[in-house]
Amino acid sequence: MQPTLVLVGRPNVGKSTLFNRLTQSRDALVADFPGLTRDRHYGRGSFSGRQYLVVDTGGFEPVVRDGIVREMAKQTEQAIDEADAILFLVDYRSGLTPLDREIAARLRVTGRPVWLAVNKAEGIQDAIAGADFHSLGIGTPWTISSAHGEGVGDLLADVLARFPEDEPEPPSSEPEAPEAPRIAIVGRPNVGKSTLANALLGEERMLVFDMPGTTRDSIPADFERNGKRYTLVDTAGMRRRARVEEAIEKFSVIKTLKSIDDCNVAVLVLDALDSVTDQDAHIAGYILEAGRALVVVVNKWDGLAPEARARVKDDIERRLGFLSFARTLFVSARRGTGLNALLPAVDAAFRAATLRLPTPRLTRALLAAVEKQNPPRSGFSRPKLRYAHQGGMNPPIVVIHGNSLDAVPASYRRYLEHMFRSTFRLEGTPLRIQFKSSTNPYEGRPRTPR
Ligand SMILES: Nc1nc2c(ncn2[C@@H]2O[C@H](COP(=O)(O)OP(=O)(O)OP(=O)(O)O)[C@@H](O)[C@H]2O)c(=O)[nH]1
Ligand SMILES: [Mg+2]
Incomplete structure (x- = not known):
């Protein structure tokens, strides 16, 4: 499992x-996506090959400093409730304070495992x-x-040892694709996720995602369309059909992150009436960071005048430009318009995310790209790109071998990405490119895993 650590x-x-x-290790991975804004409170990390989620409760401090236990902001309370492990920080230099004691008392009643860090x-x-x-x-x-x-x-190491390790990945040269795509429908509260899920599953099917006592475990729902099987993974905020119209959903970033990690294809639902909000951009960022295949669904499109539609399209291009690899659909989940395109888009994204990229074909595509345009010279040397193999799927990882590859600039990396995308028709999935130099003095040493 991938535990959630709350600070x-x-x-x-x-x-x-x-x-x-x-x-840090994760930040480096997604550093060169222009326009990507990072949410500084939620992030992913890895240590010795173990992945985890981290939540910083900073910025959620109570406005009123006294009575922190009662006043602790809602998000902090929610994060504590959803934590697998709590890292409780105190400050050696200022010593023990009354506030530390209050927080300790609050944490003791949660029943969650707490590590005290000085x-x-x-x-x-x-x-x-x-x-x-x-x-x-x-x-x-x-x-x-x-x-x-x-x-x-x-x-x-001590924290992570407390949680069971996932099955080791099969060797990366022969990755196995799951047969049925696992789909997560994600988005802010009340954008129409439940209506969309019901439209997918069929009217007769009741969503039972919010049954009491099942909130912490994800409950996948299998369904079949046009002879193909799909699995819908649990997503925060999904409810029984009868209650879809009821009060505001409780939004959980942690559950959203978990369902993103748990899926093959994320369906990011936006509300056309609100256009693109900061929270939408953050969720989009989590999907990209997780490397998940993606379909963007702009819901409630039926209620929009032409000028408003043009503005929403503009906003998407401007604020979610880093998702240009994904197909965007404009739909009305309630009326059912535009939904026919959804599963084909999911299929295409899933195919791209799980495609086998044989070494000879990848290498041919690489060499064709280099022939068309050489990487720029850097100092005395020009990077030499020799061959490429697939290092993983969902997201596809292309590992390029050669010399002096540290000197390949980001612009050339993007050029290569573009070439691989068009050669292999990789639509709907992030694509990662890694360089392995044989002149690299660190070659052969264990690297910090993804
Ligand atoms: N010497 C030293 N300073 C540290 C260490 N960790 C953090 N600091 C400093 O302590 C100050 C506060 O650090 P932050 O990480 O912003 O603290 P925070 O808990 O996030 O603060 P809030 O979000 O305001 O609650 C900064 O000036 C840091 O540089 C440390 O391990 N050693
Ligand atoms: Mg802080």
Whole structure:
């Protein structure tokens, strides 16, 4: 499983500094997508091949400083409720404070596993750093420095060891594609996810996603259309048909992230009446970061005047330009208009995401691209691209081998991506390109896994 780690602590203890450190490897992966805005509170990370989600509860601090336990903002409460592990940060330099005690008391009643981390303790021995904090009753304190990284690896290893590891991936040369695409319908509250899900599953089918007691486990629903099988994975906010029209959904970023991780194809639903909001852009960013195939559905299109339609299309291009690989559909889930195109778009995205890319064909495409345009010279050398193989699927990863590949600029990487996309008709999926230089002094050493 991919656990969710929630960072909790009073202001200024170093939560955001730790968050940045825990998500660094992922940031690097999606760094060069123009226009992508990162949500600084939710992120993915990996350590020794284990993946996890991290939530920084900073910025959610109560406006009223006293009575933090009662006043703790809703998002923090929700994140604590949905956490698999809580990392409770305290500050070695300022010592134990009354607020730390209040937070500890609140965390003790959650029943969730809590790790106590004494931060800003660079160069300090465990026994000294932790001395003050044993009295919080949260167990043995871990000494760390978020800023310098000391102790963070040990802490993380201990946290992750508590959760079962996923089945190891099959060797990357022969990736197995699942037969039926797993689809996650994601989006802000009340954009029409449930109506869309019902339209897909058929009127007779009741959605039971919100049955009491089942909220933490995802409940997939299988269905069949035109002789093909699909699975709809649980998505936050889906409800029984009878209750679709009822009150505002409770939105959970953590559940949204989990269902994105759990699917092959994400269907991102936007509300045409609101055009593109920041939250839409963030969810889009999570999908890209996860490398999931994607179909964008703009719902409630029926109610829009022509000028408004033009504006929405404009906004999508401007704010979600980094999703240009995905097909965008304009639909009315309630009236059923435009929906015929949805499953074909899902099929196309799934095909692209799980396509086998044989080494000879990839290499041929690579060499054709290089012949058409060489990578630019850098210093004394010109990067030499020799051959390519597939390093994974969903998302497809193209690993390019050669010399001096560190010098390949982002613009040339995008050129290659474009060439691979058009050669293999890769529509609807992110595509990752990795370079492996044989002159690289780090070649052969274990790398930080994705
Ligand atoms: N010396 C030292 N300073 C640190 C460490 N971690 C964080 N800091 C500093 O502490 C200050 C607060 O760090 P943040 O990460 O912003 O703290 P925060 O908990 O996110 O704060 P809020 O979001 O306001 O609650 C910054 O000036 C950091 O540079 C550390 O391990 N050692
Ligand atoms: Mg912060």
